[in-house]
Amino acid sequence: MPDAEPVTTEPVTTEPVTTEPVTTEPVPTGLHWAHPRFLTCIIAGGLLGTLGRYELELAWPTPAGHFPLVTFTINTSGAFLLGFLLALLGGSRRPSPYARPFIGTGILGGWTTYSTLVVEATTLGKGGQLGLAAAYLAATLAAGIAAVALGISLGPFGLRRTAAALTSDPLE
Amino acid sequence: MLTAIVVGVAGGLGALLRHLVDGALQERPSRIHPGSASVPYGTLVVNVVGSFVMGAVTGAFWYHDLPGRWRSIVGTGLCGGLTTWSTASWETVQLATLGRIGLAVLYALGGMTLAVLGAVAGIALGGAL
Secondary structure (H helix, E strand, O other): OOOOOOOOOOOOOOOOOOOOOOOOOOOOOOOOOOOHHHHHHHHHHHHHHHHHHHHHHHHOOOOOOOOOHHHHHHHHHHHHHHHHHHHHHHHOOOOOOOHHHHHHHHHHHHHOOOHHHHHHHHHHHHOOOHHHHHHHHHHHHHHHHHHHHHHHHOOOOHHHHHHHHHHOOOOO | OHHHHHHHHHHHHHHHHHHHHHHHHOOOOOOOOOOOOOOOHHHHHHHHHHHHHHHHHHHHHHHHOOOHHHHHHHHHHHHHHHOOOHHHHHHHHHHHHOOOHHHHHHHHHHHHHHHHHHHHHHHHHHHHO
């Protein structure tokens, strides 16, 4: 029997074609999530967002018993901008690792407020206007969700593809 | 003018605290990862606690002559920075896009209910002390 060359089959390797999934995963920077650089971004952004909200509240105080339009506008705009920001970052090849802590956690986190929202609603309720209080909370909730969706839809991938990407397992 | 700066700084510290609580309570690096969607406890905790504290200074302001400046610094500033509506809305939408509609509804409505209860309790406490 002639010597037979052992048949070896080299595994065929081809680079899999991958489309970068839209993701809101933090950019791996090697920096700990509580690194001073991130914390500085967050404090600075939070200061700016809070200051803006404070000044707006001072300039246009809501009279007692009225719909808190200023807080509503602030919260809804913040939701929109966060949706837009995170969609932008998710679609970017090299997003800055400081954009989310500074603009998202910082500015928009300081700009928007949950505490003022519910205290205003409670104040309305205590003033006997339970219907207006409930309407304020419901309107803020609906507008917030719609605003986030709108912000995402204006991002690079739009709402449907972003949603599809978020629901697909990136490990597959 | 000085009050505004202090309010801003308080807001920055509130945002910092929110980030630290979030980091301590969430899985790192991903918070909402496909297949392991869960309630964003970090945001929930800071929103409820912040609502309680804001209720407390509001109650103290209403019933015990707490200076308005302190209500602004601790309330508008610290609690305003500590709490967030944008992140809560984003997380609700994320849960929904992950197919967890029920969880999204629970998070949104449950969170709001807890925060309102926190505010009511805070006002009662601030008025009572």
